[in-house]
Amino acid sequence: MSTVRSFLRGAVPPAVMVVLLVAAWQVCIWAFRPSAYLVPAPMDVVRAAGEMRAPLAGAAWMTGTSAAIGFAIAAGAGVLAGSVLAAVPFLMRGLYPIATLLQMVPLVAIAPLLVIWCGYGPRTAVASAAIVSVFPVLAATLDGMRGTDRGLVELFGTLRAGRVQRWWKLELPWAIPSIVTGLRVAAGLSVIGAIVGEFVGAFAGDESPVGILILSAMRENRTDLVFAAVAVAAIVGFVLFGLVSLGGWLLLRRWHASAA
Amino acid sequence: MGAAISAVGVSRAFEDGSVALDGVSLDVAPGSVAVLVGPSGCGKTTLLRMIAGLDRPTRGTVTVDGAGAGDADGGPAAVAIAFQEPRLLPWRSTVRNVALPLELHGVPRRERLARAREMLGLVGLADAHRKLPGQLSGGMRMRAAIARALVTRPRVLLLDEPFGALDEITRHVLDDLVLAIRSELSMTVVLVTHSIAEAAYLGDRIFVMAPAPGRVVRTVEPGFAARGPALRASVPYASLMADLLQSLGTAMASSGGGRAA
Amino acid sequence: MVSRALAACACAWFAACSDSSSAAKPGAAGPAGAPAATKVRIQLNWVPEPEFGGIYAAAQDGIFAKEGLDVEIIKGSAGTPAAQMAASGQVEFAVTSGDQILSLREQGGNLVGLFAIFHTSPMGVMVPDASPYRSLEALWHSDATVAMEAGLPFVRYLNLRYPGGKVKLVPTGTGLAAFERGAVAGQQAFISSEPVQMELKKVPVRFLSLAEGGYDPYTVTVATSASYLERERATCAAFVRALREGWTRYLADPAKYNAEISRLNPAMGIEAMAIAAEKQHDLVAPPKGSADEVGWMPRERWERLAAQLKELGMIKEPPASIDAVFWNAPK
Numbered sequence: 001m002s003t004v005r006s007f008l009r010g011a012v013p014p015a016v017m018v019v020l021l022v023a024a025w026q027v028c029i030w031a032f033r034p035s036a037y038l039v040p041a042p043m044d045v046v047r048a049a050g051e052m053r054a055p056l057a058g059a060a061w062m063t064g065t066s067a068a069i070g071f072a073i074a075a076g077a078g079v080l081a082g083s084v085l086a087a088v089p090f091l092m093r094g095l096y097p098i099a100t101l102l103q104m105v106p107l108v109a110i111a112p113l114l115v116i117w118c119g120y121g122p123r124t125a126v127a128s129a130a131i132v133s134v135f136p137v138l139a140a141t142l143d144g145m146r147g148t149d150r151g152l153v154e155l156f157g158t159l160r161a162g163r164v165q166r167w168w169k170l171e172l173p174w175a176i177p178s179i180v181t182g183l184r185v186a187a188g189l190s191v192i193g194a195i196v197g198e199f200v201g202a203f204a205g206d207e208s209p210v211g212i213l214i215l216s217a218m219r220e221n222r223t224d225l226v227f228a229a230v231a232v233a234a235i236v237g238f239v240l241f242g243l244v245s246l247g248g249w250l251l252l253r254r255w256h257a258s259a260a
Numbered sequence: 261m262g263a264a265i266s267a268v269g270v271s272r273a274f275e276d277g278s279v280a281l282d283g284v285s286l287d288v289a290p291g292s293v294a295v296l297v298g299p300s301g302c303g304k305t306t307l308l309r310m311i312a313g314l315d316r317p318t319r320g321t322v323t324v325d326g327a328g329a330g331d332a333d334g335g336p337a338a339v340a341i342a343f344q345e346p347r348l349l350p351w352r353s354t355v356r357n358v359a360l361p362l363e364l365h366g367v368p369r370r371e372r373l374a375r376a377r378e379m380l381g382l383v384g385l386a387d388a389h390r391k392l393p394g395q396l397s398g399g400m401r402m403r404a405a406i407a408r409a410l411v412t413r414p415r416v417l418l419l420d421e422p423f424g425a426l427d428e429i430t431r432h433v434l435d436d437l438v439l440a441i442r443s444e445l446s447m448t449v450v451l452v453t454h455s456i457a458e459a460a461y462l463g464d465r466i467f468v469m470a471p472a473p474g475r476v477v478r479t480v481e482p483g484f485a486a487r488g489p490a491l492r493a494s495v496p497y498a499s500l501m502a503d504l505l506q507s508l509g510t511a512m513a514s515s516g517g518g519r520a521a
Numbered sequence: 522m523v524s525r526a527l528a529a530c531a532c533a534w535f536a537a538c539s540d541s542s543s544a545a546k547p548g549a550a551g552p553a554g555a556p557a558a559t560k561v562r563i564q565l566n567w568v569p570e571p572e573f574g575g576i577y578a579a580a581q582d583g584i585f586a587k588e589g590l591d592v593e594i595i596k597g598s599a600g601t602p603a604a605q606m607a608a609s610g611q612v613e614f615a616v617t618s619g620d621q622i623l624s625l626r627e628q629g630g631n632l633v634g635l636f637a638i639f640h641t642s643p644m645g646v647m648v649p650d651a652s653p654y655r656s657l658e659a660l661w662h663s664d665a666t667v668a669m670e671a672g673l674p675f676v677r678y679l680n681l682r683y684p685g686g687k688v689k690l691v692p693t694g695t696g697l698a699a700f701e702r703g704a705v706a707g708q709q710a711f712i713s714s715e716p717v718q719m720e721l722k723k724v725p726v727r728f729l730s731l732a733e734g735g736y737d738p739y740t741v742t743v744a745t746s747a748s749y750l751e752r753e754r755a756t757c758a759a760f761v762r763a764l765r766e767g768w769t770r771y772l773a774d775p776a777k778y779n780a781e782i783s784r785l786n787p788a789m790g791i792e793a794m795a796i797a798a799e800k801q802h803d804l805v806a807p808p809k810g811s812a813d814e815v816g817w818m819p820r821e822r823w824e825r826l827a828a829q830l831k832e833l834g835m836i837k838e839p840p841a842s843i844d845a846v847f848w849n850a851p852k
Contacts, residue, residue, distance in 0.1 A: 116699075169349075208671075219671060
């Protein structure tokens, strides 16, 4: 199947679903007439988005950048940490359960601490995005590496390969399909992480990121704006996810079934 | 020049009490093709792995040109092994797969790729060098694996049931390839197989092994002057096969004592 | 805050499903023939503090009971959507602010202000005493970092009044940790709350008042939904009368009631509450010589607030009839 056709096959059904869901939402609004401050109509959300398109676009850029940088940090750290844990079983047995436990700590609880450590501004959003993204990458890397084909490992043994060589030329490429999956999960989470960080530590002003827009829209009882900001955040997350997926496809398409 | 291989009183027992090899001794002349043939559990693969340095005997010694097999001095280039599965890296092209052993030892890119292409030519895969393993047939992948084993110009080539997964015609072709390689590059070849036909065809010296405990029950040097389709159809070949089969049968019947690995 | 966002979403979902008519109904006649007390709830928009002193006084001295009301006082915290809860009928009364009453109206939430606890806004910005900024104007023209709740009309007002400022605004966290460690040069505050806590920690601070800066909205206002007021006018009148009496008593003797409030909010001690009550006194008690009761809301205050909010772009238009937005119960 050609690339264009398979892309359409993947993109059209969800697009149709979105249109149907929005239509259903609008119908419910017409039928039940809830107050605007409870649930806005899709039209109101679109109108609010139009009115505020400049601030929303600026916010999308700011939040998207913070999320992307946090994601990049998490990707690097996650792959490295996952590699180390895969290589040293003792460390893995000791640290992996702790890492899982840390993952359970809700981000909103540690976000105020991030402000203390990173100060106000985008740095906190970046840190927050990184923290929430690192575990999926770590787990995927660890998983992928531990599943390295034993026959290939033995082959590298017979070729007298060094440990680093084995990591770089065998285990890492072997783990890439798994890592890509982890990266895709992390991409979506990174936007949420960035916004949570913004809730506690971002600068509000002429140019505010998405987290601040959400907070101030809530305070001003502009639920339509809240929905618009959330939709923008979702789009940013989707774009990041799409970029990562694209990267994964480019890496894997020649040789891996998952990229078919 | 191929290396001489020697096993003296080699035994291999495992923790669970099973005995893979029990007091096996054999010699492989330099530049010759030695075949270890026998049913599952006779210890032939275990012995091959010891020559490769992947395993150590519990008793006895295995040497390559006098040095202990598997010692660092045996050198990466001296003994090469090809397994039953090709074990190619799926994300690398064939030529980069074949070049891998050289890459791991720091040979510069241009040189290692040239040598890899040369080996691919030798095994008849000159046109496939850019392809990915996923795009090759089973037989082609096995050839690539052999090319990889050869790229370091080893003095010993070990083959562990390399053609077991392939169809008969391909097997015959690859048998001849092994012989061609042995003469072109003058190396010692030790091949493990469970196919009597293959053993009879290839072996300069054939070691028939039986399980429980793993041991050599018969050593045969057929001394065929030439190989080829004619040989496969000939009477001496057929009677050699019958002979080997019979030896095996006897050995299996009288097997007792020692649990098979 | 996140908690506010989450709470509001949960609220919206629940309220959208629930019936607007609340659970409070006039009590049926009890066994002794006297009517049972009407059960009502009031949702506070912050933790129990002296700013709600009169409400607690009315409860403690049985004033509510005397007016035939069985009142449940529900404490709030950062992010409690008290206004939305009253508008959707989840509670009968809520403490909110004047600007919220007006802006919610444009979104379909009809609230009516009943009782303005502070006739003068207690809001402002707290700065360390050693701070070089001696006025809001100075602060706004600096590039200092100030913690302010996002979306406050207060901020828009200051931005409008002192344009071209480079001040950096960050969200208020929980508590005063950022202020104490000097991470922010100023923090949004109520005169009776944050500065008091700092004083008790022996940290001298200065309070820059918003009202003095020209923006004096009703803050801390008790409101109810328009539909509830229409149905239960008598109950609302009784409630307001009780609040007046309760506040009068609280203003006269805060200490009598602070013990109970402190018990409900152990984070603020009795000493802090005493100081807070003292600081807020003049902002709550009717000015000398005024004939108004405590909590009384003159019409022109609401008109002025609506006009200011329109100017700030917080609402599109002032309400067609300003009288729909507030109601002073008869004396």
